[in-house]
Amino acid sequence: xxxxxxxxxxxxxxxxxxxxxxxxxxxxxxxxxxxxxxxxxxxxxxxxxxxxxxxxxxxxxxxxxxxxxxxxxxxxxxxxxxxxxxxxxxxxxxxxxxxxxxxxxxxxxxxxxxxxxxxxxxxxxxxxxxxxxxxxxxxxxxxxxxxxxxxxxxxxxxxxxxxxxxxxxxxxxxxxxxxxxxxxxxxxxxxxxxxxxxxxxxxxxxxxxxxxxxxxxxxxxxxxxxxxxxxxxxxxxxxxxxxxxxxxxxxxxxxxxxxxxxxxxxxxxxxxxxxxxxxxxxxxxxxxxxxxxxxxxxxxxxxxxxxxxxxxxxxxxxxxxxxxxxxxxxxxxxxxxxxxxxxxxxxxxxxxxxxxxxxxxxxxxxxxxxxxxxxxxxxxxxxxxxxxxxxxxxxxxxxxxxxxxxxxxxxxxxxxxxxxxxxxxxxxxxxxxxxxxxxxxxxxxxxxxxxxxxxxxxxxxxxxxxxxxxxxxxxxxxxxxxxxxxxxxxxxxxxxxxxxxxxxxx
Ligand SMILES: *[C@@H]1O[C@H](CO)[C@@H](O)[C@H](O)[C@H]1NC(C)=O
Ligand SMILES: *[C@@H]1O[C@H](CO)[C@@H](O)[C@H](O)[C@H]1NC(C)=O
Ligand SMILES: *[C@@H]1O[C@H](CO)[C@@H](O)[C@H](O)[C@H]1NC(C)=O
Ligand SMILES: [Zn+2]
Numbered sequence: 078x079x080x081x082x083x084x085x086x087x088x089x090x091x092x093x094x095x096x097x098x099x100x101x102x103x104x105x106x107x108x109x110x111x112x113x114x115x116x117x118x119x120x121x122x123x124x125x126x127x128x129x130x131x132x133x134x135x136x137x138x139x140x141x142x143x144x145x146x147x148x149x150x151x152x153x154x155x156x157x158x159x160x161x162x163x164x165x166x167x168x169x170x171x172x173x174x175x176x177x178x179x180x181x182x183x184x185x186x187x188x189x190x191x192x193x194x195x196x197x198x199x200x201x202x203x204x205x206x207x208x209x210x211x212x213x214x215x216x217x218x219x220x221x222x223x224x225x226x227x228x229x230x231x232x233x234x235x236x237x238x239x240x241x242x243x244x245x246x247x248x249x250x251x252x253x254x255x256x257x258x259x260x261x262x263x264x265x266x267x268x269x270x271x272x273x274x275x276x277x278x279x280x281x282x283x284x285x286x287x288x289x290x291x292x293x294x295x296x297x298x299x300x301x302x303x304x305x306x307x308x309x310x311x312x313x314x315x316x317x318x319x320x321x322x323x324x325x326x327x328x329x330x331x332x333x334x335x336x337x338x339x340x341x342x343x344x345x346x347x348x349x350x351x352x353x354x355x356x357x358x359x360x361x362x363x364x365x366x367x368x369x370x371x372x373x374x375x376x377x378x379x380x381x382x383x384x385x386x387x388x389x390x391x392x393x394x395x396x397x398x399x400x401x402x403x404x405x406x407x408x409x410x411x412x413x414x415x416x417x418x419x420x421x422x423x424x425x426x427x428x429x430x431x432x433x434x435x436x437x438x439x440x441x442x443x444x445x446x447x448x449x450x451x452x453x454x455x456x457x458x459x460x461x462x463x464x465x466x467x468x469x470x471x472x473x474x475x476x477x478x479x480x481x482x483x484x485x486x487x488x489x490x491x492x493x494x495x496x497x498x499x500x501x502x503x504x505x506x507x508x509x510x511x512x513x514x515x516x517x518x519x520x521x522x523x524x525x526x527x528x529x530x531x532x533x534x535x536x537x538x539x540x541x542x543x544x545x546x547x548x549x550x551x552x553x554x555x556x557x558x559x560x561x562x563x564x565x566x567x568x569x570x571x572x573x574x575x576x577x578x579x580x581x582x583x
Contacts, residue, residue: 115510138208144319152207174279200375240302246565251265253570266295310510322446322483324467331438346425356422380408424445452492
């Protein structure tokens with residue numbers, strides 16, 4: 078125990094030190110540092126839009142191997158840009174993929190890059206992807222998807238928001254510091270892939286292989302591959318996982334005529350419909366025992382967070398064309414999109430689906446459904462729970478047909494600690510650029526990369542989106558607004574600075 082006098086002295090010293098640190102931080106923030114950078118970004122904005130136009134013009138659609146050449150071309154262009162910023166590049170080979178016809182096709186590589194390193198600075202690793210979803214004018218685009226077109230302040234083009242715009246914004250943030258001969262306050266690494274829209278094949282293995290090398294000195298990982306939920310900037314701290322199921326019911330050896338066999342056999346389709354109907358009730362509640370019990374309880378802090386989120390329910394209703402939701406309040410709706418599991422039935426293979434009224438009894442049908450995963454669900458437990466439950470429901474039907482339940486995909490949810498220093502830096506950077514506090518949001522969909530990075534590297538991860546709520550990622554007329562693109566570039570530049578201001582471990 079210290080003597081009281083000494084104790085109060087050290088308290089005073091501590092207070093003094095804290096106030097000095099606070100003073101220093103505030104002079105730097107309001108001082109010269111970021112303003113010239115923001116000015117540079119504003120001045121260069123037409124140039125930045127032009128570069129995005131060049132990137133969007135490369136149709137780097139990763140969905141089919143036929144266009145992987147374009148993906149590689151896009152990766153080459155990206156690597157060239159990083160080289161111009163002084164980065165060291167490695168094209169990491171991630172092997173081949175076996176196609177459904179048995180053919181082995183070499184996968185596009187993954188870019189691992191690093192700018193000049195200073196051991197005194199923290200290291201930020203930026204993840205992004207430069208492949209895109211397929212797009213054709215005939216799909217209903219107003220403009221050519223691969224010709225970036227500006228209309229009313231919006232930049233339309235495939236990849237503008239997902240994810241070429243954000244990747245370029247990171248590169249331009251680096252460029253801005255360099256152009257003004259300002260030292261970048263953090264060390265920067267890039268991991269840029271070209272297969273994200275097709276399942277990031279090979280990336281998990283690469284992450285594991287490079288955990289002790291490329292990732293070993295990384296302090297923070299940032300992902301900007303999602304969008305806000307309103308006009309307000311947001312930080313994303315969680316994504317749901319997904320378990321995808323096939324439930325197969327096999328009856329006779331061949332399809333049958335309902336006029337001949339109808340009424341005398343157990344029909345596979347009838348069994349399947351009963352099975353699918355047993356999964357979820359009309360209120361959206363999952364009926365498989367054990368699922369709801371596993372869900373982490375809503376904390377008071379979390380509940381408060383939901384109340385503060387800017388989300389216009391009426392506009393959301395109108396935009397989505399939904400006349401009535403399962404829940405009435407903004408909070409309930411967002412919670413059920415983000416932090417509770419949901420079960421959706423996607424389709425039936427083997428069903429007679431052509432137009433017309435053929436009276437067939439299909440011999441074998443495969444129902445497809447998925448359950449979005451949230452903490453503390455465990456996909457391998459979910460697989461057991463669903464299989465056991467469907468077997469029970471099926472057994473009660475006394476059907477002689479064959480049931481098979483499989484789960485080919487089991488992706489875990491990701492959730493970050495919102496008190497993590499990276500979120501502090503993100504919040505401050507948003508405040509500096511946009512003058513508001515960001516909303517803390519989640520993604521109802523699955524972005525497996527965050528969970529994979531978390532599981533393998535154990536590093537701090539944040540999602541720092543710059544895309545607007547109505548960017549239409551994956552759909553027709555994808556866009557990013559010029560304002561989001563340019564302000565987003567500033568946000569990234571400010572984020573470098575704010576990360577360097579966090580108490581460091583060195
Ligand atoms: C990409 O760059 C590599 C060399 O770095 C080259 O061999 C290859 O031909 C380039 N591919 C395309 C499609 O531009
Ligand atoms: C990856 O490396 C980190 C140290 O940087 C270590 O803590 C972690 O356990 C490693 N992960 C695996 C899967 O080996
Ligand atoms: C979250 O992060 C804060 C700050 O680093 C830490 O104090 C806290 O223990 C963390 N919480 C959990 C659940 O890990
Ligand atoms: Zn994306």
